[in-house]
């Protein structure tokens with residue numbers, strides 16, 4: 480038996496012209512209206528950073544591959560990285576693993592909180608690709624203490640700076656990506672990218688609870704610098720651009736409520752994401768910053784984990800089993 484680690488990640492297009500094809504992967508083949516494609520091209524264009532010119536890969540690709548490289552260095556064994564929605568696709572990487580003689584895959588999603596709309600879809604793509612191989616699949620690691628530590632390390636300096644600049648305590652707004660309401664309701668059969676005939680779900684999606692749990696643990700880590708339960712709130716950000724209601728509270732409503740409570744600023748810490756990408760560089764840095772400014776609030780953001788050494792230690796703990804993550808029993812796919 481030859482075992483290897485496979486990190487599963489979202490993926491992002493390399494150039495704006497690939498947006499329509501990318502979105503059809505994200506939605507499981509459902510075409511989105513042209514205006515949605517154009518709006519997303521606009522948002523990705525705004526965070527350009529030269530990747531359109533081929534100067535460097537887009538941020539999500541760059542940091543995902545960096546995290547894989549750093550984990551490989553820390554473990555001293557090869558780590559594979561496969562993306563659900565863009566190159567290198569999970570299926571291509573699994574083929575490469577097979578060619579390298581790997582027979583058992585230890586799979587971990589670069590999305591710590593378990594949702595049917597993210598982790599569940601990664602799992603399905605992997606199982607379809609890894610026919611005949613053993614797969615041990617980590618379903619969630621939202622409560623991993625070093626993950627909370629990594630977020631706390633990024634929150635503390637910006638919170639201290641914000642409080643100093645404001646001359647008073649500034650609340651921290653922890654966020655995670657929103658999901659459609661239908662995915663968290665017991666009995667929901669319809670989830671993004673689900674196969675036709677997907678059985679009715681018997682249990683609610685664990686995601687909202689796990690996302691808030693990560694935030695709670697980060698807040699507890701920050702108690703050593705005097706952070707209290709009164710210093711933070713939680714919201715779900717980046718409700719989908721198309722289709723049906725998505726879970727809240729939204730960031731927009733939360734910013735309004737903070738203003739009404741007399742706050743002068745807010746520190747955003749997105750604990751559902753492990754690196755920079757459009758939900759951070761556009762949704763927070765451009766859109767929510769503008770919303771906050773229009774309300775008369777100053778917005779600061781914690782730096783993303785990106786190449787955080789503490790994040791890499793958390794990944795090591797999970798893949799070595801030193802931390803008991805939520806794991807699906809080993810199955811032959």
Ligand SMILES: C=CC1=C(C)c2cc3[nH]c(cc4nc(cc5[nH]c(cc1n2)c(C)c5CCC(=O)O)C(CCC(=O)O)=C4C)c(C)c3C=C
Pocket residue numbers: 489490491502505506507509519539590594596597656657658659671672686718719720721722751752756757758
């Ligand atoms: C827990 C749920 C989700 C996480 C985490 C998440 C992260 C994430 N998403 C993108 C990019 C896009 N996601 C889009 C749609 C979309 N995302 C989720 C859920 C999570 N995404 C859902 C349920 C959907 C709807 C899918 C559908 O079938 O309609 C899109 C499309 C445009 C949009 O609806 O906003 C993009 C683009 C990234 C980059 C990311 C984290 C790395």
Ligand SMILES: [Fe+2]
Pocket residue numbers: 656
């Ligand atoms: Fe998404």
Ligand SMILES: [Fe+2]
Pocket residue numbers: 656717719758
């Ligand atoms: Fe999104």
